[in-house]
Amino acid sequence: MASTAPATAPSDAGAPGNMADVRRNNLALVLGRVVQSPAGFHLTRAQLAAATGLTKASVSSIVLDLLDAGILREVGLSRQGERGRPGVGLELNPSRGVMGMEINVDYIAAGVTSLSGELVVKEVRERDNRDSASGAVMSALAELASGVRLAASALGVDVLGGGLAVPGLVEPGSSTVTVAPNLGWVDTKLDVARLLPSVPLGVSLFNEANAAALAELAHSPHGRDFLYISGEVGVGGGLVLNSELFTGPEGNAGEVGHIVVDPEGAPCSCGGTGCLETVAGQDAIFSAAGITVKGRTRTESMADLLGALAAGSPAALTAVQQAGRALGVAVASASRVANVRAVVLGGHFAVLDQWLHGPLLESLAKYAPGALSPEHVMTSTVGDAGALLGAAGSVVRALVEAPHRLQA
Amino acid sequence: MASTAPATAPSDAGAPGNMADVRRNNLALVLGRVVQSPAGFHLTRAQLAAATGLTKASVSSIVLDLLDAGILREVGLSRQGERGRPGVGLELNPSRGVMGMEINVDYIAAGVTSLSGELVVKEVRERDNRDSASGAVMSALAELASGVRLAASALGVDVLGGGLAVPGLVEPGSSTVTVAPNLGWVDTKLDVARLLPSVPLGVSLFNEANAAALAELAHSPHGRDFLYISGEVGVGGGLVLNSELFTGPEGNAGEVGHIVVDPEGAPCSCGGTGCLETVAGQDAIFSAAGITVKGRTRTESMADLLGALAAGSPAALTAVQQAGRALGVAVASASRVANVRAVVLGGHFAVLDQWLHGPLLESLAKYAPGALSPEHVMTSTVGDAGALLGAAGSVVRALVEAPHRLQA
DNA sequence: CAAGTTAGTTTATCGCTTGAACTATATAAG
DNA sequence: CTTATATAGTTCAAGCGATAAACTAACTTG
Numbered sequence: 001m002a003s004t005a006p007a008t009a010p011s012d013a014g015a016p017g018n019m020a021d022v023r024r025n026n027l028a029l030v031l032g033r034v035v036q037s038p039a040g041f042h043l044t045r046a047q048l049a050a051a052t053g054l055t056k057a058s059v060s061s062i063v064l065d066l067l068d069a070g071i072l073r074e075v076g077l078s079r080q081g082e083r084g085r086p087g088v089g090l091e092l093n094p095s096r097g098v099m100g101m102e103i104n105v106d107y108i109a110a111g112v113t114s115l116s117g118e119l120v121v122k123e124v125r126e127r128d129n130r131d132s133a134s135g136a137v138m139s140a141l142a143e144l145a146s147g148v149r150l151a152a153s154a155l156g157v158d159v160l161g162g163g164l165a166v167p168g169l170v171e172p173g174s175s176t177v178t179v180a181p182n183l184g185w186v187d188t189k190l191d192v193a194r195l196l197p198s199v200p201l202g203v204s205l206f207n208e209a210n211a212a213a214l215a216e217l218a219h220s221p222h223g224r225d226f227l228y229i230s231g232e233v234g235v236g237g238g239l240v241l242n243s244e245l246f247t248g249p250e251g252n253a254g255e256v257g258h259i260v261v262d263p264e265g266a267p268c269s270c271g272g273t274g275c276l277e278t279v280a281g282q283d284a285i286f287s288a289a290g291i292t293v294k295g296r297t298r299t300e301s302m303a304d305l306l307g308a309l310a311a312g313s314p315a316a317l318t319a320v321q322q323a324g325r326a327l328g329v330a331v332a333s334a335s336r337v338a339n340v341r342a343v344v345l346g347g348h349f350a351v352l353d354q355w356l357h358g359p360l361l362e363s364l365a366k367y368a369p370g371a372l373s374p375e376h377v378m379t380s381t382v383g384d385a386g387a388l389l390g391a392a393g394s395v396v397r398a399l400v401e402a403p404h405r406l407q408a
Numbered sequence: 409m410a411s412t413a414p415a416t417a418p419s420d421a422g423a424p425g426n427m428a429d430v431r432r433n434n435l436a437l438v439l440g441r442v443v444q445s446p447a448g449f450h451l452t453r454a455q456l457a458a459a460t461g462l463t464k465a466s467v468s469s470i471v472l473d474l475l476d477a478g479i480l481r482e483v484g485l486s487r488q489g490e491r492g493r494p495g496v497g498l499e500l501n502p503s504r505g506v507m508g509m510e511i512n513v514d515y516i517a518a519g520v521t522s523l524s525g526e527l528v529v530k531e532v533r534e535r536d537n538r539d540s541a542s543g544a545v546m547s548a549l550a551e552l553a554s555g556v557r558l559a560a561s562a563l564g565v566d567v568l569g570g571g572l573a574v575p576g577l578v579e580p581g582s583s584t585v586t587v588a589p590n591l592g593w594v595d596t597k598l599d600v601a602r603l604l605p606s607v608p609l610g611v612s613l614f615n616e617a618n619a620a621a622l623a624e625l626a627h628s629p630h631g632r633d634f635l636y637i638s639g640e641v642g643v644g645g646g647l648v649l650n651s652e653l654f655t656g657p658e659g660n661a662g663e664v665g666h667i668v669v670d671p672e673g674a675p676c677s678c679g680g681t682g683c684l685e686t687v688a689g690q691d692a693i694f695s696a697a698g699i700t701v702k703g704r705t706r707t708e709s710m711a712d713l714l715g716a717l718a719a720g721s722p723a724a725l726t727a728v729q730q731a732g733r734a735l736g737v738a739v740a741s742a743s744r745v746a747n748v749r750a751v752v753l754g755g756h757f758a759v760l761d762q763w764l765h766g767p768l769l770e771s772l773a774k775y776a777p778g779a780l781s782p783e784h785v786m787t788s789t790v791g792d793a794g795a796l797l798g799a800a801g802s803v804v805r806a807l808v809e810a811p812h813r814l815q816a
Numbered sequence: 817c818a819a820g821t822t823a824g825t826t827t828a829t830c831g832c833t834t835g836a837a838c839t840a841t842a843t844a845a846g
Numbered sequence: 847c848t849t850a851t852a853t854a855g856t857t858c859a860a861g862c863g864a865t866a867a868a869c870t871a872a873c874t875t876g
Contacts, residue, residue, distance in 0.1 A: 014440075016462045017433035018864055019831050025425035026833085032422070046854055054424045055834055060855060077842095084853025085841035225657045239745070241657055248747025249633045249649060259741045260775045263670060271777040272740065332680065333667045337647070337745040339656025367668045369679040426833055427863050434864085454823055463865055468824060485873095492822025493872040 020404075023062075026054060027403045030062045034072065034090055035400050039116065044078050044087025063090065069406045070096060071115070071399070092116045097152055098399075099162035099196060100392030101145060102208070103137055105130055105182050105233060106298070110145045111385070112152035112159055113392045115399075117218060121151045122385070131184040134177075138190060145195045160399070160406070161201025163391030164192055165211040167232065172251035175205050181269055182233050200406060201395060209346075210245055210254070211390030212382070213238025216344050218393045220381040227340045228380075229256055229327070231347030233298070234269075235277040239338060246338070253338075257281070261329040276330045280323035282348055288319035302348065309355055317355065324356035328363020335371040342372065346380035353379045428812075431470075434462060435811045438470045442480065442498055443808050447524065452486050452495025471498065477814045478504060479523070479807070500524045505560060506807075507570035507604060508800030509553060510616070511545055513538055513590050513641060514706070518553045519793070520560035520567055521800045523807075525626060529559045530793070539592040542585075546598060553603045568807070568814070569609025571799030572600055573619040575640065580659035583613050589677055590641050608814060609803060617754075618653055618662070619798030620790070621646025624752050626801045628789040635748045636788075637664055637735070639755035641706075642677075643685040647746060654746070661746075665689070669737040684738045688731035690756055696727035710756065717763055725763065732764035736771025743779040750780065754788035761787045 033051050037043050043051070049059040066072040070093055078089040092115040102109045106129065111122030125144055129137050141164075149159050168180025177188045192203040213228035217240050228238040235257030239246040247253050257277040258270050265274025278284055282302075286293050290313075291304050308316035327349070334340045349356060361374050382389060399406065441459050445451050451459070457467040474480040478501055486497040500523040510517045514537065519530030533552055537545050549572075557567050576588025585596045600611040621636035625648050636646040643665030647654040655661050665685040666678050673682025686692055690710075694701050698721075699712050716724035735757070742748045757764060769782050790797060807814065 014437065014460075016437060016460055016466070016864080017430040019427065019430065019833090019862095021433075022425040022427060022430060022832060025429075029422065029424060044854075049855095052422075052424055056855065057835080057857080058424070058833055061832085079842090083843045083851070085855075087854055246746075249749060250747050253745065253747040255744045255747075258744045258776065260737050261668075261671065263737055263775070272775050274775070329668050329671055333741045334745045336663045336666045337661065337742045338654075339658050339661040339663075341657060367671070367680050367682065368666065424833085427831095427861085430863060452823075457824095464824065465826085465866080466864055469863085487873090491820070491874050493824080495823055 024402065024404050026052075026058065027062055027065060028401050030054070030059060031066060031071065031400050031403050034092060035116075035396075042075050042078055042089025042091050044089060046087050048090075065407060066403060068408070069403065071403055071406060095156050095158060096160055097157040098201070098392045098395040099145060099149065099152075099159050100211075100388035100390070100395075101141060101162060101164040101195060102388045102391065103129060103141060103164065103166045103183070104208070104387075105167065108137065108141045108144060109385075109388055110141065110148040111388050111392065112148060112157055113389065113396075114157060115396055117389070117393060117396070119385070119389070120155055120157050121148050122388070123148050123151075129183055134183075134185055134188045134190060137183075138195070142195050149196065159196060159199055161199045161395045162196045162203040163206055163211070163393075163395045164190075164195065164203060165206045165208045165387035165391040166190075167208045167234065167236070169252055169255075170205050170207045170210075172247055177205070201399060204391075204395060204398070206387075206391050206394060207236070207238070207251075208232075208387045209236030210238040210247065211388075211394065212346055212380075212386035213240050213254075213344075213390065214245055214394055214397075215382045215386040215390035216240075216346070216380060217243060218397075219389065220344075222344050222378060222381075223342055225340070226342035226344050226376075226378075227254065227256065227331070227334055227338075228344045228346060229331075229349060231280065231282065231345070231349035231352075233282050235281050237334075239340070241338070256330055256334055259330040259333050261326040276326050279326035280349075285319050285323055285348070285352075288322065289313070289316040291316070302351065306351070309352075320352050320355040321359040323349075323352070324359030325363040327356065328360045328365075329367055331360070331364055331377075332368035332371065335368050340372070342376035342378065344378050344380055346382075346386060350379040350383075432810065432812050434460075434466065435470055435473060436809050438462070438467060439474060439479065439808050439811050442500065443524070443804075450483050450486050450497025450499050452497060454495050456498070473815060474811060476816070477811065479811055479814060503564050503566055504568055505565040506609070506800045506803040507553060507557065507560075507567050508619075508796035508798070508803075509549060509570060509572040509603060510796045510799065511537060511549060511572065511574045511591070512616070512795075513575065516545065516549045516552060517796055518549065518556040519796050519800065520556060520565055521797065521804075522565060523804055525797070525801060525804070527793070527797070528563055528565050529556050530796070531556050531559075537591055542591075542593055542596045542598060545591075546603070550603050557604065567604060567607055569607045569803045570604045570611040571614055571619070571801075571803045572598075572603065572611060573614045573616045573795035573799040574598075575616040575642070575644070577660055577663075578613050578615045578618075580655055585613070609807060612799075612803060612806070614795075614799050614802060615644070615646070615659075616640075616795045617644030618646040618655065619796075619802065620754055620788075620794035621648050621662075621752075621798065622653055622802055622805075623790045623794040623798030624648075624754070624788060625651060626805075627797065628752075630752050630786060630789075631750055633748070634750035634752050634784075634786075635662065635664065635739070635742055635746075636752045636754060637739075637757060639688065639690065639753070639757035639760075641690050643689050647748070649746070664738055664742055667738040667741050669734040684734055687734035688757075693727050693731055693756070693760075696730065697721070697724040699724070710759065714759070717760075728760050728763040729767040731760070732767030733771040735764065736768045736773075737775055739768070739772055739785075740776035740779065743776050748780070750784035750786065752786050752788055754790075754794060758787040758791075 049056045073093045075089045077086040109124040112120045169178040209230040224243040230236040237254040237256030239254035258275040262274035266278040268275040457464045481501045483497040485494040517532040520528045577586040617638040632651040638644040645662040645664030647662035666683040670682035674686040676683040
């Protein structure tokens with residue numbers, strides 16, 4: 001059902017609305033249009049008025065606020081019509097940026113993007129974080145972030161806030177990692193604020209797959225609705241519906257790695273049985289393909305697997321095909337539950353796509369015919385930096401949706 | 409992630425906000441509090457001001473509008489404090505109501521509830537709608553609805569609008585049934601408006617399981633987040649998250665009947681393989697239990713099954729236990745995808761609960777340990793009339809969220 | 817019956833959008 | 847070079863809804 005949306009929804013649902021809410025809404029409306037405009041094309045106040053439906057007077061007043069807050073910048077004159085006074089172009093202030101950070105199993109990373117999403121600086125440091133105390137990892141990351149922030153500053157970009165992506169479940173709205181199996185963290189409260197001392201927008205925490213999903217949303221033509229499936233040691237997922245990340249009441253929605261794909265299957269690290277991860281996770285594929293893991297890095301093992309596939313190893317081919325079929329079952333079930341219409345494969349699923357793709361589509365056609373068209377099963381276009389870009393992008397997105405947070 | 413909600417969201421997302429939106433928001437806020445108040449307990453303006461955070465002046469003005477619109481009514485004096493001037497109690501106008509209607513395989517039904525959800529009149533007419541043209545069914549229903557409307561009118565209840573529930577997929581926001589397998593309808597546009605000529609709120613169309621889910625939400629203590637699973641000829645579902653029906657981008661979310669529970673399973677009417685419905689649908693259970701369907705009504709066959717279960721028939725017991733285990737697998741997968749935390753079983757699942765319950769919980773513990781606590785697997789408390797009550801309730805809900813639609 | 821207490825209304829003020837009038841700056845025509 | 851026309855952006859009065867404070871209303875207590 002498409003019930004009439006509530007007329008206004010103040011920041012806290014169920015709170016009184018007043019004129020400040022109207023202003024916040026319209027600030028976001030105008031700023032949102034600027035963000036959506038193609039790079040290099042600068043909208044004018046008059047065009048914003050036409051696009052948003054606001055009057056020129058309101059747009060002028062709103063733009064003034066956004067200029068004062070340092071979010072927008074005027075950029076010369078814009079000639080598009082033949083006659084009449086030229087308008088003044090507006091763009092996101094290129095001297096403001098946000099930091100994306102990532103903690104993963106074998107590295108930490110930090111990077112700064114401008115508000116328009118361009119990567120300005122990025123640094124990755126290899127570090128074995130497996131079973132490392134969270135405090136030690138955070139200290140190393142704080143140091144890395146500090147350096148990256150200085151580098152951005154030297155390039156004239158001021159960091160307004162940051163986002164951190166971790167490979168684990170995150171309690172929504174808090175800085176707590178409920179569980180990160182591959183890091184060995186359980187109910188770990190992270191002091192994210194110290195990564196970026198005294199930034200106006202603070203630092204937020206994200207699940208890695210969710211962040212990567214948002215990066216695909218922002219940087220790729222996958223549409224407004226898709227399920228991102230991240231293939232790492234674990235199998236994670238990020239569900240994007242109507243251009244919004246759907247996290248569910250506890251923040252655990254989209255955990256596609258633990259959909260049951262075989263009731264007779266193997267036990268899973270989550271305590272369940274026959275989860276997708278037990279067939280399509282990296283360890284499962286390596287093991288089924290007969291690839292050695294011990295004493296080798298994941299990158300090396302993956303290279304071995306690709307070699308075996310290229311050489312036509314039956315074990316390797318079967319392992320990957322099985323993973324593809326299991327993905328098809330999982331996607332079939334997910335499409336029923338959440339009306340998923342498109343799938344984006346990331347991590348090792350993107351790497352193995354040429355072997356996975358066929359079995360996945362066959363399996364999908366068998367278990368949920370008509371639910372997704374084959375061309376809606378795609379691979380990631382953002383790649384490695386997805387989690388980092390997504391974490392940074394989420395901070396920008398939050399700013400765009402609530403620009404008043406940066407006002408004096 | 410729990411990003412900051414947009415400050416205001418005018419009726420059309422991306423539309424300018426103005427002070428009328430603030431008013432709409434606050435009308436809904438005040439009215440929502442009145443609706444939430446326990447039956448028989450009448451809030452006063454002063455209490456509403458305290459509860460909503462609005463000032464007394466604003467509440468007075470808003471209540472005046474709601475009285476003028478005929479949505480609220482003043483009801484004597486309310487003494488709760490010891491001292492001071494007594495407040496004037498407010499309640500939903502009992503002379504206004506909405507109609508819920510239902511088309512199902514072997515009957516049509518119509519009933520009127522007051523705005524507070526009490527059933528005033530209800531009439532059910534047996535009718536075999538299987539493979540009946542939609543126009544003929546709608547004509548019969550229009551006649552039934554007209555009579556029920558008159559009966560309600562005679563009792564002093566004026567019908568403001570209506571909701572119709574059908575056992576099929578409904579295109580959100582339209583009056584089109586995409587597919588209703590058990591009625592034999594495909595892409596059928598229904599002229600719902602003629603069911604209730606000239607009502608101010610019109611007539612909306614709902615999926616049966618979704619409507620029933622909303623009825624459970626309104627009339628039962630199941631909480632704000634649950635998956636309702638309806639056991640009928642088909643297996644349907646309604647996903648309630650944060651007290652909202654979650655329908656997904658195409659309106660097909662919660663279609664739990666076609667989650668894959670056995671990749672080696674039987675073909676399904678949806679074209680898929682091993683769907684929940686192939687194990688736990690009514691026909692599947694009857695067939696596995698060796699119950700005759702031909703020449704008998706569904707009610708009779710169900711009575712036969714209950715008899716067989718009571719008599720300890722191994723085939724019947726096994727059939728129902730298998731259905732329970734399949735439900736466990738489906739719930740496990742659904743809990744991963746949409747972070748479902750509770751399940752409400754309706755239709756034949758409620759009837760068979762004493763045999764289903766154990767196998768379902770065992771299966772759930774095997775496939776998704778810790779995802780749902782056992783006490784969060786519940787049975788429907790609304791029963792038969794769920795779809796009808798839910799359809800009516802949805803209309804009330806839409807009115808509460810946008811009361812200005814009833815203003816002059 | 818006066819004092820105290822709570823309910824609800826009245827009034828002045830503020831902030832934000834709106835629409836119309838106005839100013840500013842360009843191109844095109846004479 | 848001047849004038850007409852077209853478009854961009856600002857200014858200003860008006861309207862509306864929320865707020866806060868003052869005020870009126872109605873009841874209890876002593």
